[in-house]
Amino acid sequence: MKHLSYSGEEILETIQMVRTEQLDIRTITIGVSLLDCVSASTETLCRNIYDKVTARARNLRQVGSEIAQEFGIPIVNYRIAVTPVSLVSGAIPPGDLVRVAETLDRAADALGVDFIGGFSALVEKGMTPADTALIAALPDALAGTRRVCASVNVGSTRAGLNMDAIAEMGRALRRTAALTADQGSIGCAKLVVFCNAVEDNPFMAGAFHGAGEGDCVVNVGVSGPGVVLKAIEAAGAVDFGKLTATIRQTAFKITRAGELVGRTAAQRLGIPFGIIDLSLAPTPAEGDSVARILEAIGVGQVGGHGSTAALALLNDAVKKGGAMASSYVGGLSGAFIPVSEDIGMIQAAEAGAITIDKLEAMTSVCSVGLDMIVVPGDTPAETLSAIIADEAAIGMINKKTTAVRIIPAAGKGVGESVDFGGLLGRAPVMPVHASSAERLIGRGGRIPSPLQALVN
Amino acid sequence: MSKAIVTIIGSDRVGIIAGIANVMAEANVNILDISQSVIREYFTMIMMVDLAGASASFAELRRRLDGAGEALGVKVEIQREDIFQAMHRI
Secondary structure, three states: OOOOOOOHHHHHHHHHHHHOOOOOEEEEEEEEOOHHHOOOOHHHHHHHHHHHHHHHOOOHHHHHHHHHHHHOOOEEEEEEEEOOHHHOOOOOOHHHHHHHHHHHHHHHHHHOOOEEEEEEEEOOOOOOHHHHHHHHHHHHHHHHOOOEEEEEEEEEOOOEEEHHHHHHHHHHHHHHHHHOHHHOOHHHHHEEEEEOOOOOOOOOOOOOOOOOOOOEEEEEEEOOHHHHHHHHHHHOOOOHHHHHHHHHHHHHHHHHHHHHHHHHHHHHHOOOEEEEEEOEOOOOOOOOOHHHHHHHHOOOOOOOOOHHHHHHHHHHHHHHHHHHHOOOEOOOOOEOOOOOOOHHHHHHHHOOOOOHHHHHHHHOOOOOOEEEEEEEOOOOHHHHHHHHHHHHHHHHHHOOOEEEEEEEEOOOOEOEEEEOOHHHOEEEOOOOOOOOOHHHHHOOOEEOOOHHHOOO | OOEEEEEEEEOOOOOHHHHHHHHHHHOOOEEEEEEEEEEOOEEEEEEEEEOOOOOOOHHHHHHHHHHHHHHHOOEEEEEEOHHHHHHHOO
């Protein structure tokens, strides 16, 4: 045994994680800067964007498929993140923003990637005319493209909350829902409203390539709720010290696998490696659920009392294991709790066991926020804005990223459900509070940055 | 040095080592080490191989091993060694 330096147990554990516990690389995302694509001619801007994105990411699928074969770990998605479009669209006519979105869609199609993110604006402090134009273009851009993902950052701990932008986003959601009504208002599933958005997140729909990033970067998102679930089940009725140790060790292994894949991909693509995002991202597949982990920890059904505590320990243990495994952990890194993409969440929502209020509480201890929640189509824009404001306030005060991806499904009410298909899953329509937030949202202006911002 | 680990899982029978070793020899892949044991109730054979002089690509080797495994009634997996180094060593 002079060459074989791993035990059979270790080798089988890795194989089993992939074969039966759904360990996979959720996404390899190439970030591409568009700052050098800028032009006052819409045609030139679009051509520059198309040429740069397709040139930089041309080998992504090929390299990914080779790596998946060689390491025996599936790579589920390939994605592109670009510079927030409003940073490069300032000189073109406001009405041409949709053409930029269409260009991104064509580039994604040519590359064979499922999503391209970055039809975005960062407006936490205020809006430039380009930001205003981009937000105005969101409904048409999301309805007219398949693969383009959009995001708007409406607040931060340093800047406070831009309530004018939050008010506008409520209306943008309603219009987007109406324009994609024939597909369950799917346009809203591709639109994220952030507070404290991160610049190197590889996960969709919120990925964009931050202005502080280099020209091109490879970021990797790993996942593995199934692996963590199996490890917790195998550990049995241990106390919290042993339980968190089990989660940490599992997170360590997952992160290491992801980092190896990311570094190898970066090397073969000739693009610098950025970060690994260690997020427990569920899929609608049974056994790939974050809700099931909380239930394995001991919560009766997700949404019940104890859910927030269980999620807090899970999120923290995942980060500790991941931080030990890689020098460059970044992105969102935590547990995701989308409703429509997690079978345990879907069941809890259908049973009325989990509410938007409980989900909001849970988002204060995990990444990222109110995610893939379907609400009645007649929810007033001001109510949607107030939901966004609540979530953004949690992010602002707790110095963390929060996001809202909420779908006011046109024509649907409580008791009905929406099926988006694929990774986006399905969800029942969840009730919102009936009281009006019109006066709150109507005030306008900014909520000042909190005391937490004064750290210098 | 480009090493890989080949894992063969299934029930023990005559000719498994020979069958797999034959695929390796045809692709000019050197077998550095072999061990076999029963792990978690599975008969498991693990080979460390050196791909440095391989005459077939990784994808082609994987395809041939899949074929040999099917003929022998066992599951064959080939993975670069780095993945085990990354996941199981600090």
